[in-house]
Each structure stands twice: as structure tokens, then as C-alpha cells.
Amino acid sequence: MSPKRRIWLSGSLVALFGVLAAGCGSDYVVFHPAGPVAQSELNLIVLSTIIVGVVIVLIWVLWAYVVWRFRDTPDNKAPYWPNWNHHPLLEVFVFVFAIGALVVVAIPTVHKTYVLDRIPARHPLVIDVTSLDYKWLFQYPKQHIATVNYFYMPTNHPVLFELTARSPLSAFWAPNLGGMEYAMPNRVLPLWLEATRTGVFRGRNANFTGIDFWRMTFMVHAVPNPVFSRWVSHVQAKRHPMTRAAWLRLLRPTVTPPLQYSSYPSWTFPQRPTEFTVKGLQYVPTKKP
Amino acid sequence: MDIKLWTLHLLKVLFPPQVLLPDIVAIDIGLTVATIVIGAYLTKTRKWGWLWHEWLTTVDHKKIGIMYLIAALIMLFRGGVDALMIRSQLIAPNAHFMGAQQYDEVFTTHGTVMIFFMAMPMIFALFNATIPLMIGARDVAFPRLNAISFWLFAFGAILLNISFSIGGSPSAGWMSYPPYSELLYNPGVGENYFLLSLQIAGIGTIATGINFLVTILRMRAPGMSLSKMPIFVWASLITSSLVLFAFPPLTVALGLTMLDRVFGASFFTLGHQGMPMMYVNLFWIFGHPEVYILVMPAFGVFSEVVPTFSRKALFGYEAMVGSLLAISFLSYGTWVHHFFEMGAGPTVNVFFGLSTMLIAIPTGVKMFNWIFTMWGGRIRLTVPMLWQLAFIPTFVVGGATGIMLAAVPGDYQYHNSYFLIAHFHNVILGGTVFGVLSGMYYWWPKMFGWNLNQRQGTWAFALFVGGFWLTFMPQYFLGFEGMTRRMATYPAGLGWTALNVWSTVGAFVMGAGFVVMVYNILWSRMHPDWDTTGDPWDGRTLEWSLPSPAPEYNFARIPVVRSRDEWWSMKQEGRTDEVKTSEATVRPIHMPRNTPMPIMLAAAFFVGAIGLIFGWFWMAILGGVGVVAALAYGSFADYSEIEIDAKKVLKTEAQLGRVES
Numbered sequence: 035m036s037p038k039r040r041i042w043l044s045g046s047l048v049a050l051f052g053v054l055a056a057g058c059g060s061d062y063v064v065f066h067p068a069g070p071v072a073q074s075e076l077n078l079i080v081l082s083t084i085i086v087g088v089v090i091v092l093i094w095v096l097w098a099y100v101v102w103r104f105r106d107t108p109d110n111k112a113p114y115w116p117n118w119n120h121h122p123l124l125e126v127f128v129f130v131f132a133i134g135a136l137v138v139v140a141i142p143t144v145h146k147t148y149v150l151d152r153i154p155a156r157h158p159l160v161i162d163v164t165s166l167d168y169k170w171l172f173q174y175p176k177q178h179i180a181t182v183n184y185f186y187m188p189t190n191h192p193v194l195f196e197l198t199a200r201s202p203l204s205a206f207w208a209p210n211l212g213g214m215e216y217a218m219p220n221r222v223l224p225l226w227l228e229a230t231r232t233g234v235f236r237g238r239n240a241n242f243t244g245i246d247f248w249r250m251t252f253m254v255h256a257v258p259n260p261v262f263s264r265w266v267s268h269v270q271a272k273r274h275p276m277t278r279a280a281w282l283r284l285l286r287p288t289v290t291p292p293l294q295y296s297s298y299p300s301w302t303f304p305q306r307p308t309e310f311t312v313k314g315l316q317y318v319p320t321k322k323p
Numbered sequence: 324m325d326i327k328l329w330t331l332h333l334l335k336v337l338f339p340p341q342v343l344l345p346d347i348v349a350i351d352i353g354l355t356v357a358t359i360v361i362g363a364y365l366t367k368t369r370k371w372g373w374l375w376h377e378w379l380t381t382v383d384h385k386k387i388g389i390m391y392l393i394a395a396l397i398m399l400f401r402g403g404v405d406a407l408m409i410r411s412q413l414i415a416p417n418a419h420f421m422g423a424q425q426y427d428e429v430f431t432t433h434g435t436v437m438i439f440f441m442a443m444p445m446i447f448a449l450f451n452a453t454i455p456l457m458i459g460a461r462d463v464a465f466p467r468l469n470a471i472s473f474w475l476f477a478f479g480a481i482l483l484n485i486s487f488s489i490g491g492s493p494s495a496g497w498m499s500y501p502p503y504s505e506l507l508y509n510p511g512v513g514e515n516y517f518l519l520s521l522q523i524a525g526i527g528t529i530a531t532g533i534n535f536l537v538t539i540l541r542m543r544a545p546g547m548s549l550s551k552m553p554i555f556v557w558a559s560l561i562t563s564s565l566v567l568f569a570f571p572p573l574t575v576a577l578g579l580t581m582l583d584r585v586f587g588a589s590f591f592t593l594g595h596q597g598m599p600m601m602y603v604n605l606f607w608i609f610g611h612p613e614v615y616i617l618v619m620p621a622f623g624v625f626s627e628v629v630p631t632f633s634r635k636a637l638f639g640y641e642a643m644v645g646s647l648l649a650i651s652f653l654s655y656g657t658w659v660h661h662f663f664e665m666g667a668g669p670t671v672n673v674f675f676g677l678s679t680m681l682i683a684i685p686t687g688v689k690m691f692n693w694i695f696t697m698w699g700g701r702i703r704l705t706v707p708m709l710w711q712l713a714f715i716p717t718f719v720v721g722g723a724t725g726i727m728l729a730a731v732p733g734d735y736q737y738h739n740s741y742f743l744i745a746h747f748h749n750v751i752l753g754g755t756v757f758g759v760l761s762g763m764y765y766w767w768p769k770m771f772g773w774n775l776n777q778r779q780g781t782w783a784f785a786l787f788v789g790g791f792w793l794t795f796m797p798q799y800f801l802g803f804e805g806m807t808r809r810m811a812t813y814p815a816g817l818g819w820t821a822l823n824v825w826s827t828v829g830a831f832v833m834g835a836g837f838v839v840m841v842y843n844i845l846w847s848r849m850h851p852d853w854d855t856t857g858d859p860w861d862g863r864t865l866e867w868s869l870p871s872p873a874p875e876y877n878f879a880r881i882p883v884v885r886s887r888d889e890w891w892s893m894k895q896e897g898r899t900d901e902v903k904t905s906e907a908t909v910r911p912i913h914m915p916r917n918t919p920m921p922i923m924l925a926a927a928f929f930v931g932a933i934g935l936i937f938g939w940f941w942m943a944i945l946g947g948v949g950v951v952a953a954l955a956y957g958s959f960a961d962y963s964e965i966e967i968d969a970k971k972v973l974k975t976e977a978q979l980g981r982v983e984s
Contacts, residue, residue, distance in 0.1 A: 213735020
């Protein structure tokens with residue numbers, strides 16, 4: 035795609051998104067991206083909606099016209115061709131039409147799937163996420179602090195989430211920041227997200243894990259970098275470390291309020307993240323989707 | 324052990340607290356009373372013998388089809404009530420119409436019942452009722468196996484349905500992902516019910532697949548080459564082959580989970596390096612072809628209904644067959660799109676995203692071909708045609724959102740949200756359910772000999788379709804608002820309430836549509852409009868050349884097929900006498916004899932399953948011995964046919980006015 039066309043396309047997408055956003059309140063979390071990942075996904079959602087919308091409308095119009103024109107009434111003047119069952123051009127056209135519509139969706143799909151799998155920073159903030167029954171544990175291996183059911187992240191800085199579970203399969207989803215990834219026992223999966231504006235965003239477990247799964251939510255606080263550093267120092271200085279007893283309490287199937295720990299035992303998160311996808315750990319500096 | 328303690332223990336196992344909720348106890352009492360009343364009625368009118376000889380031991384495909392249909396409608400009711408309970412719970416934030424445990428059981432049962440015990444038997448009802456008639460055969464290839472299939476399905480369905488009153492319902496969702504479905508998180512017997520009932524019904528389903536594969540390939544009337552088969556027969560053939568290859572992975576997945584739960588293995592457990600991911604793969608290797616197993620017969624129905632009610636040949640027959648074949652082939656290569664978020668990496672995700680999009684091409688071709696079939700025709704707005712007309716605009720939306728879901732990064736935001744829920748209900752209801760209901764109304768006179776009232780049928784249709792749109796369109800938007808599936812309730816203040824209210828209202832409108840449909844059936848039964856012609860719709864294919872309902876042996880004289888729409892050609896060319904028989908041509912007919920072996924076999928499976936479910940191994944072994952015994956009886960003692968002699972055939976045909984003078 036030429037740069038000019040790309041600008042034109044993204045411009046019209048942004049305009050359409052503006053219309054959508056005006057039409058829908060901020061409850062439509064998917065339509066209110068707070069970072070490049072969610073924005074990129076939203077652009078694809080909008081593009082694919084337009085394409086399939088055109089197809090839907092076309093078939094609806096054709097359908098309505100045919101049903102009306104060829105209705106079975108005595109005075110219907112429309113032609114009656116009981117044996118018309120082939121038209122090579124028409125059959126080829128239908129085929130080409132379907133392929134054409136799909137190609138328009140397929141190309142950005144392929145492009146974005148690859149782009150979103152590369153984290154655009156050499157030194158992202160790493161947050162280790164563990165899904166527990168029925169709470170989310172967030173650990174900062176570098177800062178060595180841990181929180182439950184909420185976390186802080188600095189804006190304009192990609193964050194690499196390493197996801198695992200000591201619970202049934204869960205899905206980590208913060209729709210304002212971007213799409214989800216599963217947290218699975220015996221595996222560690224990567225997901226990167228980034229916030230480009232400050233705010234408090236809601237996240238939840240998107241996969242059923244038991245009776246209180248619907249209460250398994252978390253809050254994302256996207257804050258400027260200095261605020262983030264202050265928060266980290268605060269937790270390091272003012273909170274208790276995670277003891278073995280505290281860890282065992284977390285493992286119980288309960289819903290808990292947000293918690294903070296100034297440190298945690300390193301064995302609480304898998305030591306060898308053997309199950310990363312190959313591309314999942316590729317750091318590609320500066321290029322953003 | 325002390326007998327009193329033992330009894331107490333047994334009572335506690337059979338009736339844990341979750342089955343002692345007041346509503347469940349009320350249903351239990353209602354079902355018991357209904358059983359007693361039906362039993363008393365059968366005894367009083369001395370109908371037990373009739374029930375046994377005419378229905379329970381029958382191997383006649385037409386009767387098996389009717390039993391499948393009745394069972395499917397009952398299961399539609401059950402699954403529908405579950406759906407209404409789900410929607411009632413979700414009408415308002417923080418609602419406690421049900422507790423979370425019961426809610427989990429209800430959505431699990433809703434999905435399981437609707438897929439395995441409503442949609443599948445509904446499809447098999449149509450296969451059984453029509454395929455032999457459409458291809459000019461006297462029965463299916465393996466009539467007794469057909470009865471075995473039905474009874475395995477029936478006992479599987481009974482097994483799943485008794486779980487809510489005895490022992491506790493499964494609650495891990497219809498996909499039952501481990502490790503949540505394992506003992507660590509699901510200690511009761513509920514999951515065992517799920518595993519065993521699907522396993523038993525699954526054996527029957529595979530057998531049905533084999534049966535119709537062989538029937539269609541081997542038993543067509545002379546002259547009916549593959550390229551002269553009606554499209555519904557093609558759809559059945561391809562569906563059967565899909566069943567044959569798709570169900571074994573499910574059997575494996577369920578079997579291994581059962582080994583985990585009942586015998587302490589660790590295939591998918593959290594501990595001992597189990598691999599839950601493997602279950603997910605196996606399940607969807609089955610699960611994705613399964614959705615095409617569900618929708619292809621509906622495509623077949625529409626390909627019969629549209630030409631009939633447009634009085635016009637089907638447009639692009641070869642393209643229709645080709646696209647069915649293409650869909651069936653592609654459907655095996657798309658299963659990962661159910662879990663793009665499980666870390667397969669971009670290359671795998673892209674492959675499966677694109678393969679999923681490819682399926683839209685043959686499906687789109689079919690949509691256009693149905694529309695072009697109507698082009699230049701004369702469209703009669705009968706009830707089967709109305710369902711078809713509603714299908715096109717509805718299914719287009721479902722298919723289109725399927726493409727949106729196949730766009731991988733988009734799916735990162737849709738996955739497990741209500742957008743997904745809306746999508747698959749849109750295709751399963753808009754495709755499969757509209758299709759089988761269209762087929763039910765279309766072939767009803769052929770199955771029963773009387774027509775369904777059109778006016779009531781139109782009302783049922785309007786309520787159901789209107790309710791459908793009202794229920795599921797808001798759910799797309801709920802997905803964009805971040806609502807995920809299977810939430811037992813939700814807090815206020817997220818903006819979800821209004822859309823949920825609309826969705827619930829729509830669900831009750833659909834429920835009203837179902838009630839009107841049942842009323843339609845009962846009313847039409849009590850005021851029968853007999854179909855004396857055998858061809859009430861001015862049909863095109865061979866089943867309409869027979870009287871309604873067809874005699875036991877279907878065709879006294881097997882027709883010789885010369886064109887695709889053979890009955891239509893006969894009518895056009897004045898050859899309708901070809902279906903009549905005469906004293907000179909009539910021959911005695913061999914038919915399979917009724918046998919109690921299928922129901923005995925299924926009952927033995929049932930006993931064995933109960934044993935495995937509750938961990939009573941003596942009972943499991945007893946059931947296993949019963950299975951072997953029933954098979955042995957079937958192999959050595961049960962082989963026989965009956966001969967309907969020529970005079971009797973001639974007499975029957977004469978009564979039907981089908982003897983040439």
C-alpha cells in the first residue's frame with residue numbers, strides 16, 4: 035500500500051471511529067482504546083465491519099428485491115424461467131466477489147497478527163501474572179513487588195505480561211488496552227500491552243473457571259512514569275513481604291480485595307518460561323503497529 | 324457396613340444439596356406424576372403391547388425418524404427452558420434468581436442439550452424420515468444398527484437429563500475444559516454424567532454416520548447417479564462422512580477425561596504435568612467439523628425447499644455440491660480459531676484465520692445460488708419457505724461476524740465475549756434451527772400424513788424469528804462493552820443492563836414462538852387436514868411420489884430415475900403412472916423384522932454408565948456384560964427377515980389407488 039493511501043485509509047478509519055465513539059458511551063470499552071494494541075485491533079474491527087457490512091447490505095437488498103419481484107401472485111408480470119439453472123458469468127462473479135471481499139480483510143489480518151506479536155521495546159516493563167482461584171496476582175520481577183487484583187503501569191512504555199495459572203484455564207483481558215491471552219497452568223504465555231493515556235481501566239477473567247469467576251476482575255492504573263516510580267517505592271517501603279502463609283492464603287478459592295506485597299518468594303512464579311512462542315520474546319525497538 | 328449407615332451414604336451420594344433445590348424437587352414431582360399418569364393410561368387402554376411392537380422394537384426408518392423428532396422437540400423444550408432461566412438471571416445486575424452453582428449447571432446443560440440432544444437428533448430425524456424415500460430405497464442399509472443408534476442416543480439423553488435430579492448436573496460448560504472438569508475442581512458426579520452421556524450418544528452418532536454413508540452410496544434407485552441425487556441427499560452424505568471423522572477425537576477426549584476422573588490418570592490434570600491444552604485441541608478437532616455437521620443438513624433442506632416453493636430448478640447444482648465438499652474439507656483445518664489466545668504464535672494463528680475465511684467463499688456461493696434459484700421463479704410464502712427466507716438475511720449476519728472473528732487480532736477482543744455468543748447463536752439458530760424447522764414443516768405431511776396449520780405456523784415463525792433478532796443483536800454490542808460469557812451475574816454501572824433487558828425480552832418472545840409451534844402441532848393433530856395426494860407442496864423429488872405416510876415398504880415398485888428432479892419430470896412429462904404397480908409387476912418384498920436387541924443393548928450401556936458415573940464398578944461390569952450379551956444375542960439369535968407377500972402389497976397399493984388398471 036502506498037503511503038498516501040495508507041494515510042487516507044487510516045484517516046477515514048479514525049473518522050469512522052469518531053462517529054462510533056460519539057454514538058456509543060464510554061461503556062463500549064472496545065471502542066475506547068487507551069493504547070496502540072487496542073487501537074490496532076479496533077482499526078481491524080472497524081475495517082472488517084465495513085467490508086462485511088457491505089456484503090450484508092448487498093445480500094439483503096438482493097434478497098428483498100427477489101422476494102418481492104418474484105412473489106407468487108396471479109398478476110405478477112415478472113418473467114418465469116422454470117429451467118434457468120446455470121449462468122457461467124454469474125457463477126464466476128459470485129466466486130470472485132467473495133474472494134475479493136475476503137482479501138481486503140485477510141491482508142491486514144496477516145500483517146497485524148505478526149506486528150502485534152513483536153513487542154516494540156528492548157527493555158519493556160515485565161509483569162508476571164498468575165491466575166488464582168478467584169483472583170489475579172501481579173508480580174514485578176525487577177521491582178520485586180507483588181499486587182493482587184490491580185496493578186500500576188507507566189504510560190508510553192510497553193509492558194510484557196508473562197501469564198500463567200494455578201487455576202483452571204483463565205483469560206486475561208483488559209479491553210481498553212488490548213485483546214486477551216490465556217493464562218494456563220504448566221505454561222507461560224506472553225502478551226504485550228501499552229497505555230498511551232492515563233486512566234483506570236477495568237480488566238477481567240474472560241474464561242469460566244468456577245462459581246466466582248464472574249467476580250474475578252482487576253483494575254489497571256495507567257500513570258505517568260514518575261507516579262509509577264513513586265508507587266513502586268511506596269509499596270516496597272510500606273507493605274509487608276509475601277510470606278509462605280500469605281501465598282497459601284492466596285491459593286484458597288476466595289475473592290479478595292486488592293492487596294500489595296513489598297516482595298515475594300521467587301518460587302511463586304515458574305522459573306523456566308519454556309513455553310514461550312518463538313516470536314513472543316522478540317524485542318523490536320521503536321516500531322509500533 | 325451397617326445397613327442404616329450405608330443407606331444414608333447412598334442417599335447422600337444420590338441426592339446432594341444441589342439437587343434438593345425447591346424448583347428441582349418440584350420438577351421431580353411433576354415428572355414422577357407424569358410418568359405414573361402415562362403408565363396408567365397405557366395400562367388402562369392396554370397399549371403397552373402396541374408401544375413395544377410398533378415403536379420400541381421397530382427398525383422402520385420412518386418410525387425411528389418420528390421418535391428422533393419427538394425426542395428432539397422435548398430436548399428443545401428442555402434446552403429452551405434452560406435458556407430462559409439464563410436470560411431471566413441476566414435481566415438485571417446482581418440478580419439472584421439462581422445461585423452461581425445452579426447457573427453454571429444450567430448453561431452447561433443448555434449448551435450440551437442443544438448441540439448433542441436437540442440439533443443432532445433433529446438432523447437425524449430428517450435423515451431417517453426422508454433419505455430412503457428420496458433415493459428410492461425400502462429402508463436404510465443397516466436397519467437394526469439404525470435402531471441401535473436411536474436407542475443409544477435416547478439413553479444418552481436420559482442419562483444427561485436425570486443428572487439434575489440424581490447426583491448433580493455437570494457444571495463445566497458444554498466444552499468442559501480441563502483442568503476445571505477434573506476431580507480437583509469438580510469433585511461430584513456431574514462431569515461423569517456429561518462424559519458418559521456424550522460417549523454413549525456419540526457411539527450412536529458414529530453408527531448413524533456409517534449407516535447413511537452406506538445407504539446413500541449403495542442403495543440408490545437405478546438411474547440415480549451421484550450427480551442426479553437431490554442436494555439434501557448430498558448434504559446428508561457429506562454430513563455422514565464428517566461425523567465419521569469428527570466424532571472419534573471427541574470419543575478420545577471424553578475417554579481420557581473419564582480415565583482421569585474415574586481411574587486417577589493425569590492426561591489433562593493440573594498436577595502431574597497434565598496437558599489441558601491437548602483436550603482443547605482434541606475437542607475442537609471434533610468441535611469445528613461438528614458445527615458443519617449441524618449446518619450442512621440445513622443447507623440441504625434449503626436446497627430442496629427453495630426450488631419447490633419457487634417452482635424452479637435449483638441454480639448451480641454443481642456449484643452447490645462442490646461448495647458442500649469444499650466446506651467439509653476445509654472444516655477440518657480451522658479448529659485453532661477457537662483458541663487464538665492460547666499462544667500458538669502468529670504463523671499458526673494466521674494459517675487458521677485464513678483457512679476460516681476460506682470457508683466463507685463456498686458458503687457465499689451457496690447464499691447467492693439460493694437467491695438466484697428464486698430469480699425467475701414464483702415464490703410461495705408457505706411456512707417452510709418462510710423459514711428459508713428468514714434464514715438468508717440472518718445467516719448472512721452470522722457468517723459475516725464469523726469473518727470478523729477469523730481476523731485474528733480482532734478475535735483477541737471478541738474471544739469469549741458476548742460478541743462470540745451472539746455469533747454462534749446467529750449461525751446455529753439462523754442456520755441449523757431455522758433449517759431443521761423448515762425441514763420439519765416441509766416433510767411433516769410426509770412423515771405423519773396430515774398437514775400443519777399454515778396460519779399458526781406463520782405465527783410461530785414470526786414470533787420465533789422476531790424474538791431471535793431481539794435476543795441476539797444486543798449481544799453483539801454487549802461484547803463490545805466487555806461482557807464475557809458464563810457470568811452468573813454482573814455488577815451495575817457497566818452499562819450492560821439495557822441491552823440485557825432487550826435480550827431477555829427477545830428470548831421470551833422466542834419461547835412464545837415455541838409454545839405456538841407446539842400448539843400448532845397439537846391443534847393440527849386434533850383437526851387433521853389429511854394429505855390424500857402424497858404431494859401437498861407440488862414437490863420435485865421422489866418422496867413426493869409416495870403416499871403420505873409411505874407404506875411400510877416405501878416403494879412397491881422401485882422407480883427408475885432419469886433426471887435430477889425426477890418426480891417433477893414425471894409430472895411434466897406425464898409419466899406419473901411409472902410409480903404405480905400392477906398385478907403383473909408386483910413382487911413379494913423382504914423387510915427387516917422388529918427386534919428388541921437395540922433397546923436392550925442401549926439399556927445395558929445405560930446401566931454400565933451409571934456404574935462408572937458413581938464409581939460402582941460391579942455395576943459397570945454388569946453393564947459391560949449386558950452389552951456383550953446383547954451383541955451376542957444380536958449376532959447369533961436375532962437374524963431374520965419377514966416377507967410381505969405380493970398379494971398383501973397389491974392390496975395395500977390398491978387401497979392407496981396406486982395400481983395400474
